[in-house]
Amino acid sequence: MPSRSDITYFGAGPALLPTDILEDAAKALLNYHDTGLGIAEHSHRSQLAADVINQAKADLVSCLDIPDDYEILFMQGGGTGQFSATAYNFVGAWVTRKQQEIFGEIKGDPNDSKVIQRLKEAVDKDLKIDYLITGGWSQKASAEGERLFGSEHVNIAADSRKTNGGKFGTIPDESTWKLSKDAALVYFCSNETVDGVEFPGFPKSLQPGPDGKGPIVVADMSSNILTKKIPVKNFSAIFFGAQKNLGPTGITVVIIKKSFLPPFTSQPSANLMRQLGLPIPPIIFQYETIAKNNSLYNTLSIFDVYIIGQVLRKLLQTYPDKVEGQQAVSNKKAQLVYDAIEAFPEIYQIIPNKAVRSRINICFRVIKGGDMDTAERAFLEEGIAQGLTGLKGHRSLGGIRASNYNSVPLEGAEKLAKFIRAFAMS
Structure with a gap:
């Protein structure tokens, strides 16, 4: 069975959460600030909740x-x-x-x-x-x-x-x-x-x-x-x-x-x-x-x-320039994936027009061999084998969707881009 560290999750939502925040939240769920109660058990009318x-x-x-x-x-x-x-x-x-x-x-x-x-x-x-x-x-x-x-x-x-x-x-x-x-x-x-x-x-x-x-x-x-x-x-x-x-x-x-x-x-x-x-x-x-x-x-x-607050606090601690720092990373991750897809136009087709394509939800089809269903099934299966999960497109659109949310690390985008290139050349 894979461990959490073996998986890079690209699902559209609920999305991946940072592991360190989940670990801290697990402790808070049992005993928050040494109160003897978990944070989910405290009254929403309490000063603790207001804070x-x-x-x-x-x-x-x-x-x-x-x-x-x-x-x-x-x-x-x-x-x-x-x-x-x-x-x-x-x-x-x-x-x-x-x-x-x-x-x-x-x-x-x-x-x-x-x-x-x-x-x-x-x-x-x-x-x-x-x-x-x-x-x-x-x-x-x-x-x-x-x-x-x-x-x-x-x-x-x-x-x-x-x-x-x-x-x-x-x-x-x-x-x-x-x-x-x-x-x-x-x-x-x-x-x-x-x-x-x-x-x-x-x-x-x-x-x-x-x-x-x-x-x-x-x-x-x-x-x-x-x-x-x-x-x-x-x-x-x-x-x-x-x-x-x-x-x-x-x-x-x-x-x-x-x-x-x-x-x-x-x-x-x-x-x-x-x-x-x-x-x-x-x-x-x-x-x-x-x-x-x-x-x-x-x-x-x-x-x-509380978890929302921890995510915000981590963003502020990670990026001195706040959301602009995160924006630079989001753009870089998206560019890595799009560059890999565009390098093989005979294998992949990006769904939306280039002028408005999302940096966050990257939607494309796999046309390798002329049979999209077979090609996309193989893409998803091989991706899962490499720990790249959550890539299946929405049921109304089909295809592949890589959701590039903030919790997906740069290394995760690099791993996906490498796989996209390798699959095209295999």
């Missing part, structure tokens, strides 16, 4: 240079839960803004029937949620927005399948995007885990203008967070599951601009939303509730947050 949360938040701020006017929330429900939560909360914020605009024109009670009627007309005519569809996850996000709010309120601003023969693998040119004038949010997935497509930078058409204002941008960064420096100030919210680059499955992190939280913005009452024919979020998905309670409205897994 774990606050330290993890502080280290995430340091890693990503998050500005002071942003809040960090630890939530549950995964990235899929955030497809709902972002739509609920930002539509609510849109309704609040419209109500204030209309109330400013109609003097009196903001709940007056005239205000409500004008608001209902604005919802029916103007409420839009914009989506940029570039892969399976953004497609699912848009489908959830449509399920909750109806197709009349969802605007597909771009869909890469329409310009790529019905398949994902590109990002449409920004000149073709059909963005709404006053969308409640514009959603995009920064890195499509399934399809191997990554936005190379922040979209120019979504950047704030000289007045600092611009579209309300929400990004899913579940698979490429902490792999590169990001302009946090350009986003209204960023969310990501922990299970790729931060920790185990179970925690979802939301970085949200404080202007969308009380006292700056409050969600409309449930009664108002019902009058407008709009859904209301489960309270556990309401950002202002989570923020007010420092992510402890209900029982949060402090053990999972």
Whole structure:
């Protein structure tokens, strides 16, 4: 049986975690800080739990240079839960803004029937949620927005399948995007885990203008967070599951601009939303509730947050330049693998377009001998024999997928690149 040190794991998630952090976590699970209790057994209402949360938040701020006017929330429900939560909360914020605009024109009670009627007309005519569809996850996000709010309120601003023969693998040119004038949010997935497509930078058409204002941008960064420096100030919210680059499955992190939280913005009452024919979020998905309670409205897994904190602390200790140091390593690992694949075009085919191919989820087909199924089966079997595991592509796409998360060491990428070359020449 192979030992942990014999394996280099390239699975798409849950992803590999650093062995030293798991070893320390195992001790903490039995007896945390000589309290006689494991960290998973301490009350989430305790000062110990609050300290774990606050330290993890502080280290995430340091890693990503998050500005002071942003809040960090630890939530549950995964990235899929955030497809709902972002739509609920930002539509609510849109309704609040419209109500204030209309109330400013109609003097009196903001709940007056005239205000409500004008608001209902604005919802029916103007409420839009914009989506940029570039892969399976953004497609699912848009489908959830449509399920909750109806197709009349969802605007597909771009869909890469329409310009790529019905398949994902590109990002449409920004000149073709059909963005709404006053969308409640514009959603995009920064890195499509399934399809191997990554936005190379922040979209120019979504950047704030000289007045600092611009579209309300929400990004899913579940698979490429902490792999590169990001302009946090350009986003209204960023969310990501922990299970790729931060920790185990179970925690979802939301970085949200404080202007969308009380006292700056409050969600409309449930009664108002019902009058407008709009859904209301489960309270556990309401950002202002989570923020007010420092992510402890209900029982949060402090053990999972503890591991997140340890991963962040290790990143800060390893790289004096924080996430930029990790970015250099991530880029180098990806280049090693792509160079090996590109050296044998008669053996391998990279799935996405070169301009948008992911540094994090490297998706390709093996065409050796003309029988892809046989060739890929052999590739996977020989890889496993050499300790290279988790390389099978997503069931919807097939092929090979090497997920280059932060916990994959440089030596692991070198080993994979060497195997790719050897298999091609065998």
